Amino acid sequence: MAETPAPGRPVRGSTTGRPVMAALDLLGRRWILRVIWELHQHGGPIGFRDLQRRCDGMSSSVLSTRLTELREAGLAAPTPESTWHLTPLGTHLVTAMGPLLDWSRVWAAQQGSPDTDTTGPNPS
Structure with missing residues (x-):
């Protein structure tokens, strides 16, 4: 199993483990x-x-790995x-993602794609 990304350790895209790169590596899984x-x-x-049911289609082993990470x-x-x-x-991370959610809605509108989610992201 791959090591959980953390600031200060080499991660995908950064040999120095810059905090933002470690976060992007983790969130990109x-x-x-x-x-x-x-x-x-x-x-x-x-x-x-219940969490597995909400994440339709996720295997129990993947969910277990993600929860561990x-x-x-x-x-x-x-x-x-x-x-x-x-x-x-x-x-705090969910709150920090708010501006990205706002931006994604503007982007979708400019691409002619309707915003079908009024409750928030469905980032699967």
């Missing part, structure tokens, strides 16, 4: 944004199976009841 979004949308702790990155954490939630840092 398949399904990671979807897991973050579903944890955010749920608004509270969510169990593994998010835990190691400090963005999500398990509870004693074996559910998962975003940490304050994970919530």
Whole structure:
């Protein structure tokens, strides 16, 4: 299994591990944004199976890997009841992604593509 990207360690696209490159490496992994979004949308702790259902089509092994990466990155954490939630840092990331969501809607409009999602991104 590949190592979880972290600032200060070499990552895809950066031998120095600049923080922004480490973040982009982590966020560019398949399904990671979807897991973050579903944890955010749920608004509270969510169990593994429920999270898997919300991430239609994701295998349990991939979800397990992504949750481990998010835990190691400090963005999500398990509870004693074996559910998962975003940490304050994970919530901060979702807030920071707001301007990107706004930009993507402008981009979609300029490309003639309707904005079909009024609740937020579906980053799978």
